[in-house]
Amino acid sequence: MTRPIEREFEGKTAFVVGGSSGIGLASATLLADRGANVAIIGHSTNTPALAAELSADGKRKVIGFNGDASQADFVRQAIADTVAHFGGLDILMCSAAIHPLGNVIETDEATWDRTFAVNIKSMYLTCHYGAPHLIERGGGSIITVSSVQATSNTPNVCAYATTKGAIVTFTHTLAVDLAKHGIRANTICPGSIITPMQEHFAKGNADGRSVEEVYAGLARPVPLQRLGEASEIAELAAFLASPRSGFCTGSEFTADGGLLASLRIV
Ligand SMILES: NC(=O)c1ccc[n+]([C@@H]2O[C@H](COP(=O)([O-])OP(=O)(O)OC[C@H]3O[C@@H](n4cnc5c(N)ncnc54)[C@H](O)[C@@H]3O)[C@@H](O)[C@H]2O)c1
Numbered sequence: 001m002t003r004p005i006e007r008e009f010e011g012k013t014a015f016v017v018g019g020s021s022g023i024g025l026a027s028a029t030l031l032a033d034r035g036a037n038v039a040i041i042g043h044s045t046n047t048p049a050l051a052a053e054l055s056a057d058g059k060r061k062v063i064g065f066n067g068d069a070s071q072a073d074f075v076r077q078a079i080a081d082t083v084a085h086f087g088g089l090d091i092l093m094c095s096a097a098i099h100p101l102g103n104v105i106e107t108d109e110a111t112w113d114r115t116f117a118v119n120i121k122s123m124y125l126t127c128h129y130g131a132p133h134l135i136e137r138g139g140g141s142i143i144t145v146s147s148v149q150a151t152s153n154t155p156n157v158c159a160y161a162t163t164k165g166a167i168v169t170f171t172h173t174l175a176v177d178l179a180k181h182g183i184r185a186n187t188i189c190p191g192s193i194i195t196p197m198q199e200h201f202a203k204g205n206a207d208g209r210s211v212e213e214v215y216a217g218l219a220r221p222v223p224l225q226r227l228g229e230a231s232e233i234a235e236l237a238a239f240l241a242s243p244r245s246g247f248c249t250g251s252e253f254t255a256d257g258g259l260l261a262s263l264r265i266v
Helices: 022-033 047-055 072-086 109-136 158-181 196-204 211-219 230-241
Strands: 013-017 037-042 061-066 091-094 140-145 183-190 252-255
Touching (some): 013 072, 013 109, 022 037, 022 047, 022 061, 022 091, 037 047, 037 072, 047 061, 061 072, 072 109, 091 109, 109 140, 109 158, 140 158, 140 230, 158 183, 183 230, 230 252
Parallel strands (some): 013 037, 013 091, 037 061, 091 140, 140 183, 183 252
């Protein structure tokens, strides 16, 4: 029997890495609103307190873990604690990332290694320790978050953009290898979305402009003439997490207001 969309994740458990902010937080909240048990994982934030806040009215079931998702011990333990708390795992969402700037000459080795550790090794660890639990449940959905930068680049995003390309390939391998277990894997490629990461980026590139002026500049080449909202990416994540996307696996889902479709010749 198909459940109404408002409660479509009833009885399911989601593990959302990067769930303490921005796109991950919006997605975790939407999954929880639609009935999922959710574990959110964040770094340098009080993620357990945020989870308690999200659960405060008794309508959502959210737990939180604070730590570095590039560290195997942390991820293994957070997954074990989530399974112990909620009884299993059905959905993995990998949204954590850092966004250092620099071309290949400016990017030092430590920055390159750290970006790969946070942006892609965290996904490997989450799926390495998490996917066996999805298999135990007879299947599930994995959602990774890449970027339009996987396809086409602005200047000075050498390390970040390279990890975003790797995420697309990583997701293909998940789709091919895990399909026999009933697991689907897809990646979301957002354009410019209003989140704390975007605000941080805007402040770092302001050159005397306000954040709103930076956003207006980012919106100019976008056919829809605006930035996206985290809630719009969350809707896509919920679709990919649900059986409504049952025939989708190994695919990239772009949500960029038309940016990649547009030839930006002025
Ligand atoms: N905002 C955009 O315009 C945009 C565009 C394209 C792609 N993306 C991608 O979307 C995803 C989410 O970005 P966002 O804009 O919501 O950013 P954000 O900074 O608001 O959120 C990032 C999340 O990652 C977590 N995180 C960072 N380092 C971590 C670590 N070592 N261990 C565990 N968690 C860690 C943070 O705590 C936070 O929860 C990222 O993968 C980003 O690359 C964002």
